[in-house]
Structure formats: structure tokens, C-alpha cells
Amino acid sequence: MNILDKIIERKKQEVADAKSKISIEQLKDTEFFNKPTFSLKETIKTKSGIISEFKRQSPSKGIINDKVPPLEVVSQYEKFGASAVSILTDKDFFGGSFEDILSVRNHIKIPILRKDFMIDEYQFYEAKSIGADVILLIASCLSPTQVLEFTELAHSLNLEVLLEIHSGEELKHINKNVDFVGINNRNLKDFKVDLQHSVDLKNQLPDDILSVAESGIYNEEDFKFLEEKGFDGFLMGEYFIKNENPGEKFGEFVSKMRI
Numbered sequence: 001m002n003i004l005d006k007i008i009e010r011k012k013q014e015v016a017d018a019k020s021k022i023s024i025e026q027l028k029d030t031e032f033f034n035k036p037t038f039s040l041k042e043t044i045k046t047k048s049g050i051i052s053e054f055k056r057q058s059p060s061k062g063i064i065n066d067k068v069p070p071l072e073v074v075s076q077y078e079k080f081g082a083s084a085v086s087i088l089t090d091k092d093f094f095g096g097s098f099e100d101i102l103s104v105r106n107h108i109k110i111p112i113l114r115k116d117f118m119i120d121e122y123q124f125y126e127a128k129s130i131g132a133d134v135i136l137l138i139a140s141c142l143s144p145t146q147v148l149e150f151t152e153l154a155h156s157l158n159l160e161v162l163l164e165i166h167s168g169e170e171l172k173h174i175n176k177n178v179d180f181v182g183i184n185n186r187n188l189k190d191f192k193v194d195l196q197h198s199v200d201l202k203n204q205l206p207d208d209i210l211s212v213a214e215s216g217i218y219n220e221e222d223f224k225f226l227e228e229k230g231f232d233g234f235l236m237g238e239y240f241i242k243n244e245n246p247g248e249k250f251g252e253f254v255s256k257m258r259i
């Protein structure tokens with residue numbers, strides 16, 4: 001079984017447990033559920049275009065940084081011009097939690113992407129109740145019909161949708177309602193990174209869709225290369241988070257790139 005299958009199997013159990021503890025009605029009754037959201041569609045154009053990520057660990061890299069608190073990191077990301085922050089909420093494989101979003105929500109005014117593996121409607125209500133603005137849909141874990149239905153549900157809750165694809169096969173998961181198409185430079189099944197593969201795929205996207213290059217952007221050349229190919233957004237995690245002071249590293253990067 002590959003890692004992605006393992007994650008999804010575990011996620012099903014996790015969602016079943018959560019459902020048995022807290023109902024959707026209870027989620028609707030939380031502080032953030034009815035608050036207005038922040039739009040990445042706006043900030044992707046007006047700020048740096050970078051969605052900078054907070055994560056402690058990943059299946060491909062193990063522990064990356066478990067020393068810095070989320071608020072310290074994301075406040076700096078905001079200060080230096082991040083269009084949004086991505087926060088992993090998966091616990092077992094990425095060391096995240098809802099608390100990582102809850103603890104920062106009231107302190108930043110840019111969109112938060114809840115980065116998790118969405119497989120069930122329940123998780124959209126959860127995302128909204130913790131104060132997320134954008135959710136990720138991973139094409140390789142869903143059918144095109146599920147992508148369509150989940151997008152409608154997300155929009156009904158005022159959440160924006162980043163649809164992640166990695167192969168030509170997955171182009172058929174795209175529908176005109178998704179807000180952004182992310183192309184993962186990393187294959188989630190074997191962790192290989194290939195930027196040219198992503199550019200080839202980007203050239204097959206509909207013209208009017210906002211595109212995000214995701215993962216494995218490890219230096220200035222990688223970023224420039226993808227920027228020149230016309231990506232609108234860039235999802236970057238490890239390059240910043242692996243440092244003692246990820247926020248400062250992000251600030252240096254933005255000023256060096258003059259974005």
C-alpha cells in the first residue's frame with residue numbers, strides 16, 4: 001500500500017471518530033463558523049503570490065521543525081507579504097492539529113488554507129468552524145463527481161477551493177467552479193519532484209484558471225523558473241520552515257525576489 005492510501009485509510013477512521021463526538025449542528029454553533037472569510041482570489045494578485053506553509057513534519061522528510069510556534073511563524077509570513085498561509089491539520093502524518101489554525105486565526109488578516117485530506121462532507125464544516133478560508137481537494141483521492149460536489153459544498157460555506165492535480169489523467173477532475181488549480185511538483189506516491197512535468201501540465205490548463213505551483217520549490221531558480229512559466233501562485237513549505245526562523249527566511253526570500 002502506498003503512503004497516500006495509508007493516509008486516506010487512517011483519515012476515514014479519524015472522520016468517523018470526529019463525527020461520533022461532535023455533530024455538524026454543533027460545528028455550526030462555533031465562533032468562527034459564521035464569521036466572514038478572507039479571499040485568496042484577491043490576495044493572490046495583490047500580494048506576493050506565495051502561500052507559505054506551516055508544518056512540523058511530513059512523510060517524505062520526517063521532522064522538519066517542531067520548535068517554532070505557529071503564531072510566530074505565520075505572523076511573519078503575513079508581515080512579509082504572503083498571499084495566504086497553509087496550515088497542515090493532519091496529526092498522524094504531519095504533526096498538525098486544529099489548534100494550529102485556531103491559535104492564529106484571530107491574529108492574521110490573510111486567508112488560511114486548511115491543508116488536509118478531504119474525503120467527507122463533515123470535514124468542510126470542520127474547516128469552517130476552525131476559521132479556514134480555503135480548502136484543498138486532491139484529485140488523486142477523489143472522483144471528478146466528488147470534486148464537483150465538494151466544490152459546491154465549499155462555496156456554500158464561503159470556502160474557496162484549491163484543486164490539486166499531478167497527472168494528465170487528473171485534468172478531467174477540473175470543473176469551472178474550482179477557484180484554483182494546484183499542480184503538485186511532487187508525486188505523492190513516490191515523492192519525486194519534477195518541475196518540468198508541472199509546466200507541461202500547466203500548458204494544458206484552461207486559460208482563465210488561476211494556477212498554483214506546489215511543493216519542492218527549494219531555491220530562487222526554481223521559483224523564477226515557475227514564475228516565468230506563468231503560475232499565479234506558489235505553495236512553499238519546507239524551504240522556509242526548515243530554518244530556525246522561518247518567517248525571517250520568508251522575508252529574505254521575498255525581498256531577494258523583489259515580489
Ligand SMILES: O=P(O)(O)OC[C@@H](O)[C@@H](O)c1c[nH]c2ccccc12
Pocket residue numbers: 053138164184214215216217235236237238239
Ligand atoms: O514543503 P514543500 O515541498 O515546499 O511543499 C509544500 C506543499 O506543497 C506540500 O506540503 C503539499 C502539497 N500538496 C500536499 C498534499 C498533502 C500534503 C502535503 C502537500
